[in-house]
Amino acid sequence: MIAAKTILIVEDEPKIAQILADYLAMEGFESRIVGDGLYAVEEVKMYQPAAIILDRMLPNVDGLTICKQVRLFSQVPILMLTARVEEIDRLVGLNTGADDYVCKPFSVREVVARIHTILRRTQQTQTTTSPSLLTFRYITLDCERYSCISNNEYVELTPVEFRLLKTLITKPGVVYTRDTLIQHCYDDGRIVSNRTVDSHMKNLRHKISIANEPPLIQAVYGVGYKVA
Numbered sequence: 001m002i003a004a005k006t007i008l009i010v011e012d013e014p015k016i017a018q019i020l021a022d023y024l025a026m027e028g029f030e031s032r033i034v035g036d037g038l039y040a041v042e043e044v045k046m047y048q049p050a051a052i053i054l055d056r057m058l059p060n061v062d063g064l065t066i067c068k069q070v071r072l073f074s075q076v077p078i079l080m081l082t083a084r085v086e087e088i089d090r091l092v093g094l095n096t097g098a099d100d101y102v103c104k105p106f107s108v109r110e111v112v113a114r115i116h117t118i119l120r121r122t123q124q125t126q127t128t129t130s131p132s133l134l135t136f137r138y139i140t141l142d143c144e145r146y147s148c149i150s151n152n153e154y155v156e157l158t159p160v161e162f163r164l165l166k167t168l169i170t171k172p173g174v175v176y177t178r179d180t181l182i183q184h185c186y187d188d189g190r191i192v193s194n195r196t197v198d199s200h201m202k203n204l205r206h207k208i209s210i211a212n213e214p215p216l217i218q219a220v221y222g223v224g225y226k227v228a
Helices: 014-026 037-047 063-070 085-094 108-128 159-170 178-185 194-208
Strands: 006-010 030-034 051-055 078-082 100-103 133-136 139-142 147-150 153-155 217-220 224-227
Touching (some): 006 037, 014 030, 014 108, 037 063, 051 063, 051 108, 063 078, 078 108, 139 159, 147 194, 178 194, 178 224, 194 217
Parallel strands (some): 006 051, 051 078
Antiparallel strands (some): 139 147, 217 224
16 A cells, blocks of 8 residues: 555554644645554555654654664655654664654744655655666665665566565565566466466565575465565
């Protein structure tokens, strides 16, 4: 599920989160609010927001950890909120992956303006460049050369396997049905059974698996496949 104008607000103070959501609504955005750091990363994977407003201090999992985890699979713009002015320089120095920082207490209008600025910058980058590399966890795909690197080692994939993997890692967390995968990976109108997709997936999972690592490709019973 993709919501191009959805902003994920990860903030444990309900009043602050709701004020942000209200102001964002006036600017044409929709918002999802998460009050516990434990659920933030799954929300990002599931809803793929246009940007994230991320509080530094959260229950269970702090903002820095969330930011680093998100950067393993997504370049979604992140605006981090911190309660101390002097912490901003330290956060920048840590290279946490956040795109911008705002200190509490803040002007809600400033936060919304920063979101607009971040989105304009990223949209300009997306329209002026066409990256051929896709990276997720330990996998890197070169879409121009049809090559796959798994854990820094070249892996030979068939064209169908490559298209399957590309489809999955383009939207981590999204569950693709077998019929959808067939449409993405076979463009010549041939009739392909679900068993054929399962066979390709079995081979693909074997080729890119790494010992002691959770499986990259996960089967969702009765539905299809996803990467996580």
